[in-house]
Amino acid sequence: MGDNHLNPRTIALMLSDAAIAYLSVILALILRLDFQGAYYQLEEKFGWLKAGLVALICILVMYLYDLYEYTIIKNRLELFLRLIQAIGIAWILLAIIFYFLPEMMIGRGTSLYSSLITLSLISGWRLLIHSVIGHPDIGERVAIVGTNKAAIDAARAILNRPDAGYRLVGLIKENKNEKNLDHLAIPILGSTEELNSIVQREKIDRLVIAVLERRGNFPTDTLLKLSLAGHVLIEECASFYERITGQVHLDMLRPSWLIFNGRGKQSRLDQIIRDLLHRTLALMGLIISLPIALITALIIKLESEGEIFYKQERVGKNGRIFKLIKFRSMHVNAESNGEAVWAQPNDARITRVGRIIRKVRIDEIPQFWNILKGEMSFVGPRPERPQFVAQLAKQIPFYEHRHLTQPGLTGWAQIKYPYGASVEDARQKLQYDLYYIKNQSLALDLIIVFETIKTVIFGRGAR
Secondary structure (H helix, E strand, C coil): CCCCCCCHHHHHHHHHHHHHHHHHHHHHHHHHHHHHHHHHHHHHCCHHHHHHHHHHHHHHHHHHCCCCCHHHCCCHHHHHHHHHHHHHHHHHHHHHHHHHCHHHCCCHHHHHHHHHHHHHHHHHHHHHHHHHHCCCCCCEEEEEECCCHHHHHHHHHHHHCHHHCEEEEEEEECCCCCCCCHHHCCCEEEEHHHHHHHHHHCCCCEEEECCCCCCCCCCHHHHHHHHHHCCCEEEEHHHHHHHHHCCCCHHHCCHHHHHHCCCCCCCHHHHHHHHHHHHHHHHHHHHHCHHHHHHHHHHHHHHCCCCCEEEEEEECHHHCEEEEEEECCECCCCCCCCCCCCCCCCCCCECHHHHHHHHCCHHHCCHHHHHHCCCCEEECCCCCCHHHHHHHHHHCCCHHHHHHCCCEEECHHHHHCCCCCCHHHHHHHHHHHHHHHHHCCHHHHHHHHHHHHHHHHHCCCCC
8 A cells, every 4th residue: 555554664663663662661660670670570560561551652642643654754853843742642641541550550760761761762763764764875766757747746756755665766758859858857867769778777676657658659568578577667657656645646547557456346245344344433433422412512502593413415325315414514504595615714604613613523423323324434535515526527537436435434535635625626635535445445444544533633634
């Protein structure tokens, strides 16, 4: 899978941070109590288990603070400040746990030593990691065949994700007569006529093919020989871009690519398990959020006249229309003229209570009922209004393909892209939705659920 979710690099980084936090507790015990005292605490007072709890809480808080997303950490100062905040919050949570479970306490002095050691070691380790993965000489050397928009977007994706392990060497023109490419600000290595020599001269590890029209000068024979000889990896631009960004690029998309690279047939058992999981999550969400829902309903009724709930037609799986339920966050008759209107920043139609419940996503709570009824899943593309669907389907290719799966309360597009309020936003979100539909799995669903919890906690992306 692409982008910033739990790929092997992220898992390895989490495990290394957990090991550091675990060892920090042991080192703190030794510094505080000497070897004999530390051994007694570890063996007789469940010290190994306590160290594991510390490591778990540290990893959880670091995840919530986006410390496993390379692209968010722009500089060393930001990295260090986020680490200080994360370690501080982790120890506050641990203090609360120790208060309610005093048998898990590791001692105030040990806690202080451990937090300082953890912060020092993880900071040093992270600075080393960021220096290594950002080094221009480390990583797979990539050349992109093509100079079109798809090629440029793939090149930018590589430059924006140095942690992905790729280093952009340059672009290769489709033919030597191409001119006026200086504006690209990306090295031009030559043309496809020189492909073999470019691969050898630049020590290319991977060729990404971004040429969409493969006739005329397309170097089929050269690529075939390079591939069979094992000198270089050759990959479609659509697949490469998908893996590195977590999007399916519409300009690179061809029906044949989706057909041959789809997720394949899902067993009936997989579908039943997924549906059961989603409905279980919805039932848990409904029960847990009931006190908040009752308070919200009361406040909405006190602030303004009108219904507590707002029902709106949305397009579901296979184009079926259903009524989506939300807490009312707008004034009554906000669309009195009958026309569907995109929500905007500081929308005058939104009530004071509405602004708050939208910010923290409380207005979405009633949709748990849509999930229990089978009209939605917990995870999937967000259902859109029929009027917008009709408009967007005319303007954006493959738009109606998002209705091939059940819509969701949350989705890959929701955690990766801010609130959409235009045709271009809808296009960007569709690229994430198609990625989700193509790669749909229980593992990806769980990642989206965890990321959504993080998004709600920090109040991102609401409007």
